[in-house]
Amino acid sequence: MSKKLQMRLAREEKGFTLIELLVVIVILGILVAIAVPSYLSFRGNAQDAAAKSNVRSAIPAAESFYQAGSTYTGLTAAALATQAPGISPKVGVKVLASGAAYCLWDDEAAGHGSYYVGGDTTSITDTNSPVAAKSTVSTPNPATGATPGQTECGKIS
Secondary structure, three states: OHHHHHHHHHHOOOOOOHHHHHHHHHHHHHHHHHHHHHHHHHHHHHHHHHHHHHHHHHHHHHHHHHHHHOOOOOOOHHHHHHHOOOOOOOOEEEEEHHHOEEEEEEEEEOOEEEEEEEEOHHHOOEOOOOOOOOOOOOOOOOOOOOOOHHHHHHOEO
């Protein structure tokens, strides 16, 4: 055995054997199989957090709009931006109950979003099942992990 090794070293063979390359490829495959799902989970959590943050930052602008006119009628994404210029352009608005309430949403990516229902929510009709959370920024549905904010707001009038 040592004679073969000495002969190989004497010939100065360079490079890796096929088995050495296969072992490295297998190790890299295992590492990728572990890392990719973790990355996707972190990315989804970051998108949920960004959506919640964007909705939370739009709430004071909506309330400021109400203080100026005593109604939410006419509240749009553009009107939010005039109240607070730092509002994300991804935030959407739906006026509910003839101007008595509103729904804000932000969908960062498919299945990663958030929504908020505010104002006088006593006179709104909600066809969501379960009923949409009011006066709190939504959290993802535990069954699906998704919060499609625009869809949830669309079922409220």
